[in-house]
Amino acid sequence: MNVVTLSQLQFAATGMFHWIFVPLTLGLSIMTAWMETKYVTTGDETWLRMTKFWGKLFLINFALGVVTGITMEFQFGMNWSEYSRYVGDIFGAPLAIEATLAFFLESVFIGVWIFGWKKISRKAHMISIWLAAGATNVSALIILLANAWMQKPVGYVLRNNRAEMNDFLAVLTNPYGWIKFTHTLLSGYALAAFVVMGVSAWHLLRKNESAFFKRSFRLAAVWGFVASIGVAVTGDFHAVEIARTQPSKFAAMESQWETKRGVGMNLLLLPDVARECNSIEQLCVPNALSFLAFKDPNAEIKGLKEFPKELRPPVTATFISFRLMVGLGTFMILASLAGIILSRRQNFEEQRWFLKLMAIAIPAPYLAEQFGWLVAELGRQPWIVYGVLKTADAVSKSISTTQVALSLLGFTVLYGLLGAIDIFLLVKHAKKGPDKDLSAIINVQGYLVTPDAPQTDKDMAGIINVQGRA
Amino acid sequence: MDLSVFQIIWFVLWGVLWAVYFMLDGFVLGTGFLSGLLAKTDTEKRVLINTVGPVWDGNEVWLITAGGATFAAFPTTYALMFSNLYSALLLLLFAMIVRGVSFEFRSKLDSPAWRGGWDMAIIVSSFLPALLFGVAFGNIFKGIPMKNDFATLNFSYDGTLIGLLNPYGLLTGVLFVLLFAVHGSLYAAIKTTGELSTRAAGLANRLWLPLLAVAVAFLGYTYPATRLYDNFLKAPVLLIIPIIAVVSLLLVKVFAAKGALHNSFLFSCLTIVFVVFTGVTGLFPNLIPSNIDPASNLTIFNSSSSLLTLQIMTVVALIFVPTVIAYKIWVYRIFRARISGEDVIGNPEAY
Numbered sequence: 001m002n003v004v005t006l007s008q009l010q011f012a013a014t015g016m017f018h019w020i021f022v023p024l025t026l027g028l029s030i031m032t033a034w035m036e037t038k039y040v041t042t043g044d045e046t047w048l049r050m051t052k053f054w055g056k057l058f059l060i061n062f063a064l065g066v067v068t069g070i071t072m073e074f075q076f077g078m079n080w081s082e083y084s085r086y087v088g089d090i091f092g093a094p095l096a097i098e099a100t101l102a103f104f105l106e107s108v109f110i111g112v113w114i115f116g117w118k119k120i121s122r123k124a125h126m127i128s129i130w131l132a133a134g135a136t137n138v139s140a141l142i143i144l145l146a147n148a149w150m151q152k153p154v155g156y157v158l159r160n161n162r163a164e165m166n167d168f169l170a171v172l173t174n175p176y177g178w179i180k181f182t183h184t185l186l187s188g189y190a191l192a193a194f195v196v197m198g199v200s201a202w203h204l205l206r207k208n209e210s211a212f213f214k215r216s217f218r219l220a221a222v223w224g225f226v227a228s229i230g231v232a233v234t235g236d237f238h239a240v241e242i243a244r245t246q247p248s249k250f251a252a253m254e255s256q257w258e259t260k261r262g263v264g265m266n267l268l269l270l271p272d273v274a275r276e277c278n279s280i281e282q283l284c285v286p287n288a289l290s291f292l293a294f295k296d297p298n299a300e301i302k303g304l305k306e307f308p309k310e311l312r313p314p315v316t317a318t319f320i321s322f323r324l325m326v327g328l329g330t331f332m333i334l335a336s337l338a339g340i341i342l343s344r345r346q347n348f349e350e351q352r353w354f355l356k357l358m359a360i361a362i363p364a365p366y367l368a369e370q371f372g373w374l375v376a377e378l379g380r381q382p383w384i385v386y387g388v389l390k391t392a393d394a395v396s397k398s399i400s401t402t403q404v405a406l407s408l409l410g411f412t413v414l415y416g417l418l419g420a421i422d423i424f425l426l427v428k429h430a431k432k433g434p435d436k437d438l439s440a441i442i443n444v445q446g447y448l449v450t451p452d453a454p455q456t457d458k459d460m461a462g463i464i465n466v467q468g469r470a
Numbered sequence: 471m472d473l474s475v476f477q478i479i480w481f482v483l484w485g486v487l488w489a490v491y492f493m494l495d496g497f498v499l500g501t502g503f504l505s506g507l508l509a510k511t512d513t514e515k516r517v518l519i520n521t522v523g524p525v526w527d528g529n530e531v532w533l534i535t536a537g538g539a540t541f542a543a544f545p546t547t548y549a550l551m552f553s554n555l556y557s558a559l560l561l562l563l564f565a566m567i568v569r570g571v572s573f574e575f576r577s578k579l580d581s582p583a584w585r586g587g588w589d590m591a592i593i594v595s596s597f598l599p600a601l602l603f604g605v606a607f608g609n610i611f612k613g614i615p616m617k618n619d620f621a622t623l624n625f626s627y628d629g630t631l632i633g634l635l636n637p638y639g640l641l642t643g644v645l646f647v648l649l650f651a652v653h654g655s656l657y658a659a660i661k662t663t664g665e666l667s668t669r670a671a672g673l674a675n676r677l678w679l680p681l682l683a684v685a686v687a688f689l690g691y692t693y694p695a696t697r698l699y700d701n702f703l704k705a706p707v708l709l710i711i712p713i714i715a716v717v718s719l720l721l722v723k724v725f726a727a728k729g730a731l732h733n734s735f736l737f738s739c740l741t742i743v744f745v746v747f748t749g750v751t752g753l754f755p756n757l758i759p760s761n762i763d764p765a766s767n768l769t770i771f772n773s774s775s776s777l778l779t780l781q782i783m784t785v786v787a788l789i790f791v792p793t794v795i796a797y798k799i800w801v802y803r804i805f806r807a808r809i810s811g812e813d814v815i816g817n818p819e820a821y
């Protein structure tokens with residue numbers, strides 16, 4: 001293998017590993033903030049216990065998301081220096097903005113939230129988690145706008161041997177980016193909801209803390225359903241955008257070889273790349289693909305044969321990833337809808353088959369996330385910036401195969417180890433369940449019993465000022 | 471304003487970001503790699519980790535910002551620095567990853583073997599970045615063996631990881647380690663109570679003389695090893711920067727000896743900031759010089775972004791950097807209290 005392939009493998013492996021942790025961070029941070037807000041507004045202690053329990057799960061997960069994120073920033077320069085040099089004028093800015101605008105806010109207020117239970121008022125504490133959660137969501141927006149620029153470059157001009165920005169607003173308002181952002185963000189909310197439902201189901205099967213986990217399940221089922229529907233709707237927008245802007249990716253996603261009008265959608269389909277056709281095409285819904293892609297049943301779809309072989313993405317992998325993502329997404333809509341209905345029944349705990357299903361369904365959204373990124377990034381190949389720069393031309397010139405092979409090995413070992421430890425801790429904490437005794441929280445932290453003192457009011461003013469200035 | 475004005479603004483910001491990063495993460499790294507010497511019991515170790523608990527992540531973001539700013543403002547430098555120093559940066563990255571999770575994971579299980587393992591991880595993963603940052607900056611001051619042709623886009627690098635461990639690079643590495651050691655001990659001394667605090671203050675006092683010796687050696691060796699002094703000789707008024715660094719370093723000891731540890735820590739902050747400023751001022755207008763071909767130097771003029779990007783980034787920096795500083799000061803105020811054993815025992819939120 002050469003430096004390009006190894007660097008691609010390394011970027012894919014470290015990116016996908018990073019993405020195990022980020023979606024849960026995106027969703028669970030907001031859910032935790034929601035729970036704490038319910039506690040602060042209602043004073044109901046179950047909400048506080050929920051905040052603590054799900055919040056701790058969020059934190060164990062959060063740590064790995066943060067540290068593996070630095071790898072992504074470093075790798076652009078380490079492995080893809082020609083890319084960084086060529087597009088840094090446009091691509092560097094969002095990364096720097098992400099750090100100053102979002103990472104500081106997120107890291108600082110996570111610290112305040114973890115360590116501030118006794119130090120600041122309830123409201124200030126609640127605002128901290130909203131600031132941290134909001135910042136994670138904003139950072140997702142910025143980095144996805146940067147990724148969207150690689151998919152659909154806008155607001156640039158080729159000059160001085162590189163791509164230079166000539167319209168920052170176009171980069172910020174790239175529709176591709178906003179669609180991708182809503183699709184991705186909602187998928188994170190759905191994933192978090194499935195984690196909460198799965199863990200709750202596990203405890204409900206054991207009749208452990210029924211009231212606590214029923215409430216958690218009900219909340220998550222609604223979140224999960226709304227978010228999954230949103231993922232599907234934005235997914236549709238996303239496909240339309242891809243059909244317009246990245247025809248080779250769209251053709252690979254659908255394994256469409258010929259350019260035709262009024263294309264149907266085969267429910268059963270298997271690509272045969274060698275013969276440039278599909279070996280199975282069954283159960284065709286007439287005109288469906290043309291309609292989905294262009295909202296016109298007779299629209300023309302560009303087939304893969306339209307593109308020279310060397311400009312086609314890996315068809316089978318893109319196609320299968322896309323189908324699996326859509327399949328898992330459909331399952332999530334149905335499962336969360338069933339969750340809403342069943343969890344409202346009196347005999348919810350007796351629905352053992354359903355609870356078992358939800359407990360073992362936790363990996364489903366994780367897989368959907370990974371397949372989604374495979375579609376996005378494999379489907380863009382052989383381009384690193386679609387239509388502008390090829391992946392093979394973007395790699396660093398001063399690194400050797402040995403260096404990258406060793407670093408890939410290092411990442412595999414280190415990430416494997418840390419991933420195993422993190423999952424072990426997550427499972428351990430999830431199985432242990434919420435703290436039985438609220439008095440521990442009360443005594444140690446004085447959180448419940450301390451009324452908002454004047455000094456803490458001043459702290460609130462501090463937050464408001466800071467926000468006002470932001 | 472024309473392009474060169476913004477290139478200079480971003481050079482200054484680049485220096486400030488690194489300086490603030492080293493000032494803030496310096497004490498986290500220092501308390502980290504000294505934790506084995508400072509803390510004798512499990513509770514003391516937890517106290518130490520909890521002194522940096524609320525702030526370490528926010529401090530590390532200055533590094534990410536320094537990296538991001540290099541990418542946005544000087545993409546060619548970012549590209550060549552990160553790819554040329556691939557292996558060194560990889561080690562640094564691994565260390566930063568391990569350090570972050572160690573804080574988070576250490577106290578999640580109540581097993582001595584588990585905690586002992588993470589204690590070791592904290593020491594190694596805090597020491598390595600301190601040393602590597604020093605080695606990296608020593609080599610940047612000295613120049614690295616690269617040949618860059620900006621017209622034909624032919625870039626080549628003729629260095630190795632072992633090559634970075636030259637005497638000047640290593641001396642700068644030791645300087646960083648000792649700077650952070652004193653800085654970290656002082657931080658531990660003002661953030662803890664009782665014996666732990668006394669022990670930390672004692673260590674800071676004892677480490678000061680070796681630090682002074684290495685700092686003097688560094689200032690001396692810099693003359694033959696680098697061209698950092700050229701700018702100062704051209705404009706002697708700039709000498710105020712290294713003078714502030716040296717005076718601050720002396721005041722660290724003056725106050726530490728009197729037991730005025732907060733003041734001592736303050737001057738330790740100033741020392742680090744002005745050591746970085748000294749190096750960066752000496753580099754100007756280079757970001758990374760080449761030690762084999764002056765025409766290959768990566769300067770703010772041949773590696774920067776376009777005027778528009780620099781303008782946008784300047785506006786972003788003017789709005790957000792002061793905002794960040796404001797809420798960070800607020801947070802340091804909230805967590806200004808010293809941490810004692812009682813604070814961590816039985817506290818489910820503590821590290």
